[in-house]
Amino acid sequence: MQSRSPASRTGRPRSATADAAILAATREALVDLGWSKLTLGDVATRAGVAKTTLYRRWAGKNELVVDAVAELFDELRLPDRGSLAADIEGVVLQFAAILALPEAKSGLMAVVAEATRDDALRERIRASVVDRQKRLVLEGRCRAQERGELPPEPNPESAARTADLIFDMVAGAVVHRTLVSAEPADEEWVRSFTKVLLEGLS
Numbered sequence: 001m002q003s004r005s006p007a008s009r010t011g012r013p014r015s016a017t018a019d020a021a022i023l024a025a026t027r028e029a030l031v032d033l034g035w036s037k038l039t040l041g042d043v044a045t046r047a048g049v050a051k052t053t054l055y056r057r058w059a060g061k062n063e064l065v066v067d068a069v070a071e072l073f074d075e076l077r078l079p080d081r082g083s084l085a086a087d088i089e090g091v092v093l094q095f096a097a098i099l100a101l102p103e104a105k106s107g108l109m110a111v112v113a114e115a116t117r118d119d120a121l122r123e124r125i126r127a128s129v130v131d132r133q134k135r136l137v138l139e140g141r142c143r144a145q146e147r148g149e150l151p152p153e154p155n156p157e158s159a160a161r162t163a164d165l166i167f168d169m170v171a172g173a174v175v176h177r178t179l180v181s182a183e184p185a186d187e188e189w190v191r192s193f194t195k196v197l198l199e200g201l202s
Helices: 016-033 040-047 051-057 061-073 084-099 102-115 119-147 156-180 187-201
Strands: none
Touching (some): 016 061, 016 102, 061 084, 084 119, 084 156, 102 156, 119 156
16 A cells, blocks of 8 residues: 555645655664664654654555655766766666665665565555666666767657666666675676676667
8 A cells, every 4th residue: 555645635734854854764763673673653753753744644664665765766866977888887886885775775675575465565666766767767878869879769669668678787787786696886897787788788
């Protein structure tokens, strides 16, 4: 079950300050307590809000943790380093650095595991994390096309499929490297990965 939309609530408007405090408190609790011991009551205490405030915004722990982790990935930016290869290396290093954070590790792995038996949660992860971060692929591709590094893709459906594939390759490789294999995605690995990716794109 996903959290209710703002349109379904009545009363005072939602506070961005309270939301930010709650999401930060959730990440703090993930580090201190781990997924299994984290409760909405503890998060409310850390954030300095009433527990009912959380329940007006999120249906439960799963949804709250997804949004708290998603906020970390919203910090990702595609740097303009002069070439497609350098741009990819820059954003992949940022992505790996976020995944190395204890709150990202525990939160992402936990909600992905829960999503294997919760279709609504899987959709929330897709909307809050996956779909929002595909902007980086679209931005990078557009910039590379303007530089003449990649050919234009006049067919929108084909272009969308290519963007999905690129995102899956980057996200899948970095998540596997850092969270499954527990190996560093350092500059040497990122350079090698980028070279393989670009060879496929060419």
